[in-house]
Each structure stands twice: as structure tokens, then as C-alpha cells.
Amino acid sequence: MKMTSIKMKKILEERLQHTEWNISFNRDKDIFRVEWKETRKGISITIPNVIAxxxxxxxxALSDLEYHVREALKIMNEVHDLTGKEKNIFPVIRSTSFPKKSKAGEWLIYSDHTAETRIYYALDLGNTYQLIDQAMLTKEGWTLERIREISIFNVRSLKSEPKKDTVAGNDFYFMASQDGYDASRILNESLLEEMKANSTGELAVAVPHQDVLIFADIQNNTGYDILAQMTMKFFAEGRVPITSLPFIYDDKKLEPVFILAKNKPTNDKK
Structure with a gap:
């Protein structure tokens, strides 16, 4: 029997019962929301995405969603300090369309990255993490630059052990450690330079979603087509999608590119 929004709403209501939470459903927008009764902080869930x-x-899929919703709501009700937790601060890559404010209305801190991506900063809490906002920074008396330096240092300390796959004469390297910071490794400049030094063709890099980083040593036109299809597939399947556009890495710069079928990429001039 076909799953409908109303049926999914009832399933989520049963899974997400809590005496201190309010549950609501916007039928027009197909949005299911769970929030703390006292603070009104909460999470909005797009029902059609859940059904898909x-x-x-x-x-x-429902068990995974329930786990992440419960973890996120728990974090929203906790107060976290940055001092003494410097080793747990990491950068996270998001698309430029990602909100600049938290659901609670606090300004998130971020740095510019590329035309397609932006760098936010997170405090790792073990099973999940909390994006750092301006209020947390002000409370600690920290600067964005301090957060940036600490987070970049920490991402360089993460293991980077890509798995290699060769297709049609092109080498592809995948990092998917599932630690929440696979895409963040694109900020490890020494890793990028190492991959560039070892490439025999043009080096492309992709961060289709949070939990994967792809390097491609492109040695023929077929390689561009394969990379385009691969990136789009990962982007569509990712829990936290970032961008379906790969980047060409050259001269320590990342340039987003459109890859046209049977053709080499063209620079994204937007």
C-alpha cells in the first residue's frame, strides 16, 4: 500500500512521543515539527523526503531519522562551553544555501570557501555535533579567527586513507570514514597538495555530501563524464548534501566546474 503524508505523520508521532515535546504538522507544506515545549527549539522534517x-x-530509514532527531533535540537543551574542548572543534562544509541562522534564531559563525560551499564550525559531542553560533563565541570571548585556526589544525590531524578505484583509465579516490568530517578534509591543504603531486592528469575534487570526499585523477574525457555521474549520485543519496558540482584543484585553488557529457568541464562563472 502506498505511503502517504498522513500515514507517515502518524508513524513519526508514535516514534517521537515525549512528555516535554510538542508535535505539529503543517499539511499545506508537508512539514512535521518536533520542539521543546518550554524553549520552542526544535526540528522541522520534510515528510516527502522521509517517504522517499x-x-x-x-x-x-525511520530508525535512523528517529535517532538523529532525538540526539539533535537533546543537544538543543544542553549548554556547551568551548574552553577546554579545543580538540573537539572541527570545520564542516555546507552549501552556500545553508541557513546562516540556527533554528533558535542565533547567528551561526562561518567563513567563505568557494562559490558553491561555505565553512561552518562545530563542537563535536561524540555521537553528533553542535554548530557554533555567535552567542557561544561571545560568551567565551573568542574570535572567529581563533575558531578557524583550531578547527583547521584539528582536521589536519584526522586520518586520510582513501580507497582507490580505476575506471576507464582514470583514478578515483574515496574518503568515507563516517566520522562526520569526510567532506571537511577538503580543507586539509597538505592533503590536496599531496594528491596533486601524485596525479598524472588533472586533479578534480568533489564533496557531494558531508560523509564523502572524492579525488579524481582525470586522464581522459571519459573521466569527466564518470565523475559527473558519480558526484550527482552521491549528492542525491547524501543525508547532508553539499554540492553536485566538482572542483578543479590547481595552483592551490578550487574552481567549481560544470561537466558536460562527452566534454571537458567549463568554469562556473556565477
Missing amino acids: KYEQMGDA
């Missing part, structure tokens, strides 16, 4: 994943993964 449910049809692919079944109950596993």
Missing part, C-alpha cells in the same frame, strides 16, 4: 528514503530503505 523509507521507500528505499524501509524501517531502517
